[in-house]
Amino acid sequence: MTDTTDSSESRRWYTLDVHPYVFFISSFIICASVLLTIVFHSRLDTLFASLQAGIANLAGWFFVLTMNIILVFVFVLLFGRHGNVRLGGDDAKPEFSRLAWFSMLFSAGMGIGLLFYGVAEPMFHYIASPLAESGTPDAARTAMDLTFLHWGLHPWGVYTLVGLSLAFFSFNKGLPLSIRSVFYPLLGEKIYGPIGNIIDILATVATLFGVATSLGLGVQQVNAGIHYLFGIEQSATVQLLLIAGITFLATWSVVAGLNAGIKRLSEINLIMAVLLMFFVLILGPTLFILNAFGENIGYYIQNLPRLATWNETYEDTTWQHGWTVFYWGWWIAWSPFVGMFIARVSYGRTVREFILGVLFIPTLITFVWITIFGNTAISIELLGPGGIAQAVQDNLPVSLFVLLEHFPLAAVTSFLSVLVIVTFFVTSSDSGSMVIDIITAGGNPDPPVLQRLFWAILEGVTAAALLVGGGLMALQTAAITTGLPFALVLLCMCYSLTKGLKEYKGPLGFMMPPYEHGTRLITEYSYAAPATFGRRKFWTAKSRRSTSGKKRPNTGKQED
């Protein structure tokens, strides 16, 4: 049902299946914004930067509160009575194996940032700690804790909420696989009208800009990395070539379909990432990492309520604006995209399985990753020769490679890192295109090939245009500012999902169609003395047969 091999007569390559408003208005807004940004990018840069700063200043508390409400909500659902509801109905079978499922969740959800920030973020907090004296072991412990907070249960809680809502309303309630469907319990049939179109257009535009700007900014980092490793020049030409290559791979993957392309790439991606982790674990400070793993998780759990609700109220500082609040806005802005993709690949899981799979497994993989890379960096800084913190501040993209140079086989691990970076890019990019394809096809989970081509290429073109013309930062900031309105949307989603689950009767309730052919009868009082025992004799033993243990019921075809 997912790949393109089902090219029946009605599904030729040039078939189009577009939602007339969403598809064309989104395309228009995207092209117009790119042009406007290229022309006015210096002015827009400051405009969006000050907008983002204003949001962080005034609405930081709201982000913190929302993230916690969502996490608690997801925990309540996990233990609640709807845990057994199966997405797609009682008879639905999961479309992907567990491994494939986890790979796709992880590859779409975290992606490239983890590679750079796994090393860099603990370093930043270590040398400028908001909660401890910088550069001390205490600062190191707090640094890991803060990184865990930003990459841990909270972002995955948001993805769980959005993914679960979309999957439930689409697979169990039969609504289109589209952001608008989540609001059915609140808006009813109005979701098919202008309000629904606006919601979907916003999600499409935000997703495309999110993915395209990440691609554009990311290739600059990749370029910096390969410049450091192989001495290849840092120029727009190289970066455009990188965009072209990544877009080509992503386009191939999207066109090949979920099963053939995206799934396989995600699996390769996860296997390579695990391989890289193993290399660093074995070649790096193994014992230090193993010691730290348990301690980091323990410290995270102990401090979760304190750190997750910390608002800098009494410190009166603005440290969180650039970190916690920024991350919360970022994850929320990405949640329509990641949630939609998670929903698409989670058909056939139960609600409980979904929450366990989306909330805990990726969080655990993330923690292992951050511990291995972050603690390796900390061990060099705290116990070794140092220099990583300086590298992070000087040139963030190369800090990973600087780290790897401290250990044997640096050439192998560096090369592997470049490969992982590229596959992470491709998997984020193809899942982003897939999501836009689905939304702009009016919720068709398996959109036609031509549309997949269109969006995958538009994504690359947008990234390339912004890279050359300028305005990547401006548009990325703009994409993140959508986090604020979407935080409100997420809170509505909690209510909507609760209402939907409560009213859910099961995919196939008992149903008897109306029967009009019979004779209409008049009902009558028919009180009869309740015949409690009738012809049965349960309690009197039959002399012969009752001793023979298990007895077959005496049943014969009844002949009236």
Next chain:
Amino acid sequence: MLESVRLRYEGCCMMLMSIEEDRGIFLGSAFLVHSKGYALTAAHILPNKAELGLVPAQPAGSFVPLTMEQVTPVPVEVVRRDTEHDVALLKLIPDLGIAVPSHIMGNPAETPLGTTVMSMGFSFAHYRLHSVVSLQATLSAKVLSAHQAHILLFDTPIHPGDAGGPLINARDERIIGVVLGPFAASDLVAESTGSKPDSASSAISQAISIEYGIELMKQEGLDLL
């Protein structure tokens, strides 16, 4: 927990009526068990020879009229009857395309005592109150009768119209028995000695294990989902 049991199962409850000329005489409850149009009920409520029909309840969820003045029963025939265990399998004669969810049959042997159960039936349909009434109880005892029949006792008094309805394990939302009627300990004595002692009315009711209903379905060649 209980709301979802009610939501899931109220659509399966049917009124069993005997069709006598232009009148429908309510006999008891029955419940759909298979999408090919099969329903289970208690055998003792079936008359020896009569034209039978099933009538679904009015759409639930809101206030509905007390009485359905007119009904259009779907004709049924009795295909299997196990009088010893008091269950019968009915088949709808017209092919209506009925939807029945999967995983509805439970396992009484593995249902712990004290489990919350729900029984459903048309408690007062003899008096023309044509609504599905649900009752909550705990599974009080699992008894092996002198005939080795598996009887389930539950602690809520039921009413004449409930006989033939399902008894549902509220925890896993599966049917574990067919409701038979009130449990009167004095009947036990009556059956063995022939003289019935004075009995206080019992707040305990009895149901027969669903395994005998499943057995009938297997004999009919129906596959259980």
